[in-house]
Amino acid sequence: MPVKLRITLLFGSIVLLILLLVCGSVYYFSVTERRNEMEDRLMNRAITRARLMGQRNFDQSLLRTIDSATMMSLKDKTLQAYNYLGEKVYTYSDEPADTLTVDSQVLDDARVKGNIYFRIGKKEVVAYHHVDPNIRIVVVAGAYDEMGLMKLQQLRRILWVSFLSGSIIAFAAGYFFSGRLLRPIKKIADDINVISAQDLNRRIQAGEVHDEWQYLSETLNQLLNRLQESFDMQRRFIANASHELSTPLTSISSQLEVSLQKDREADKYRAVMQSVYQDVRHLGKLTQTLLEFAQASGNPGGLEIQPVRIDEVLMALPADVNKLNPDYVVALNFGNMPSEDHALIVFGNTELLFTAIRNIVVNACKYSDDHKAIVKLDIEAQQFIITIEDKGIGIPEHELKYIFQPFYRVNETDNADGFGLGLSLAHRIIKLHKGDIAVDSRPGEGTLFRIVLPTSKF
Ligand SMILES: Nc1ncnc2c1ncn2[C@@H]1O[C@H](COP(=O)(O)OP(=O)(O)OP(=O)(O)O)[C@@H](O)[C@H]1O
Numbered sequence: 122m123p124v125k126l127r128i129t130l131l132f133g134s135i136v137l138l139i140l141l142l143v144c145g146s147v148y149y150f151s152v153t154e155r156r157n158e159m160e161d162r163l164m165n166r167a168i169t170r171a172r173l174m175g176q177r178n179f180d181q182s183l184l185r186t187i188d189s190a191t192m193m194s195l196k197d198k199t200l201q202a203y204n205y206l207g208e209k210v211y212t213y214s215d216e217p218a219d220t221l222t223v224d225s226q227v228l229d230d231a232r233v234k235g236n237i238y239f240r241i242g243k244k245e246v247v248a249y250h251h252v253d254p255n256i257r258i259v260v261v262a263g264a265y266d267e268m269g270l271m272k273l274q275q276l277r278r279i280l281w282v283s284f285l286s287g288s289i290i291a292f293a294a295g296y297f298f299s300g301r302l303l304r305p306i307k308k309i310a311d312d313i314n315v316i317s318a319q320d321l322n323r324r325i326q327a328g329e330v331h332d333e334w335q336y337l338s339e340t341l342n343q344l345l346n347r348l349q350e351s352f353d354m355q356r357r358f359i360a361n362a363s364h365e366l367s368t369p370l371t372s373i374s375s376q377l378e379v380s381l382q383k384d385r386e387a388d389k390y391r392a393v394m395q396s397v398y399q400d401v402r403h404l405g406k407l408t409q410t411l412l413e414f415a416q417a418s419g420n421p422g423g424l425e426i427q428p429v430r431i432d433e434v435l436m437a438l439p440a441d442v443n444k445l446n447p448d449y450v451v452a453l454n455f456g457n458m459p460s461e462d463h464a465l466i467v468f469g470n471t472e473l474l475f476t477a478i479r480n481i482v483v484n485a486c487k488y489s490d491d492h493k494a495i496v497k498l499d500i501e502a503q504q505f506i507i508t509i510e511d512k513g514i515g516i517p518e519h520e521l522k523y524i525f526q527p528f529y530r531v532n533e534t535d536n537a538d539g540f541g542l543g544l545s546l547a548h549r550i551i552k553l554h555k556g557d558i559a560v561d562s563r564p565g566e567g568t569l570f571r572i573v574l575p576t577s578k579f
């Protein structure tokens with residue numbers, strides 16, 4: 122069922138219920154009020170007549186004259202009095218032949234209870250038991266409250282009309298307001314429909330009023346900003362990667378092309394093959410890094426996670442880095458280490474964590490004259506702090522904010538071999554492990570990378 126219809130029905134039903142409750146209670150209280158008033162009037166009449174009859178020299182004809190002269194808005198009034206033997210001692214009625222047939226049971230009831238109220242046909246009747254030193258009678262007074270009942274009927278008609286028109290207005294208003302309420306949603310959906318991956322620059326027009334719709338529009342716009350940023354990043358990444366891949370390929374194909382143009386000596390071929398081999402190795406390394414990038418770019422759910430001993434990861438570094446270049450030296454320095462093994466565990470992917478730290482260590486060796494990296498491990502407040510320090514060329518301050526971007530290389534280091542992917546890969550891996558990475562560097566003095574990783578609590 123459409124939301125518009127649902128809101129209309131809900132709003133309409135609530136108003137309908139309230140109207141029903143109000144009209145119902147107005148009618149109920151009017152009915153009770155009229156009945157009580159009628160009973161009071163009949164009682165007053167019965168009491169005054171009984172008192173008059175109690176007078177010592179009571180004159181029936183005088184009483185009848187009074188009765189017939191009494192102007193009351195009641196119709197078909199009758200009044201009958203019975204003595205203690207149940208004999209009728211007085212009777213009066215507006216219409217000559219109109220008498221109430223009252224059985225002895227009613228009289229007995231009245232004697233027991235003092236007074237009773239009941240109905241005979243359309244007439245309402247009270248039977249009142251009067252006792253004084255002169256007389257003991259039951260006066261039965263009845264009448265038809267034509268006026269009162271007519272007023273009630275009128276009230277009923279008014280209430281029905283109000284109820285029906287109120288309900289129609291409530292449903293119409295519900296339909297109108299739900300339409301107005303939901304209009305912004307339709308507008309937001311229309312705005313989103315024209316935004317596509319190719320045209321991510323457009324944004325949703327947030328209204329002027331500070332309301333939930335504006336909040337929704339702003340939230341969606343923020344989401345679009347993030348999406349656009351990530352699309353742009355991906356586009357830049359692909360462009361850079363293609364460029365990096367095509368450079369060695371172009372170099373290979375042009376070298377082969379030139380050497381195939383005519384017959385050459387074996388030395389020349391060897392030299393070309395040597396150069397092609399370098400390019401192919403470069404390509405191989407790049408594809409390997411790109412594969413690691415792809416692995417680290419997913420969500421942590423897709424990773425193989427296991428408990429990793431962080432000290433073991435660090436201890437594998439010196440041999441591995443030394444294999445890459447015999448000049449590279451890694452000095453390990455472990456601070457106050459806990460005695461329990463499990464205090465050194467981090468949950469993560471061993472290969473990726475190793476790649477991340479290795480990239481930073483290789484940088485430290487690569488960009489320093491002594492080719493030395495000092496790696497320290499400390500545990501502070503349930504966190505592993507790994508610092509990698511070198512006394513190398515350092516990074517200029519204005520470059521620091523870019524070094525974690527893919528393919529970014531600082532100008533001064535252009536002659537060193539590299540793609541500019543090492544740090545951004547390390548950054549991604551550390552973020553994937555809910556850790557943090559920061560850098561502090563002074564050109565000419567050295568650089569310090571600080572990695573923070575959460576410990577696993579068993
Ligand atoms: N310890 C360091 N000392 C000085 N400069 C550094 C250091 N670490 C990184 N840099 C600078 O940051 C840039 C980015 O580093 P990153 O590791 O991402 O790329 P790279 O080392 O050039 O190539 P590779 O992809 O092979 O790692 C480097 O080119 C270098 O200019």
Ligand SMILES: [Mg+2]
Pocket residue numbers: 480483484539542543544
């Ligand atoms: Mg590097």
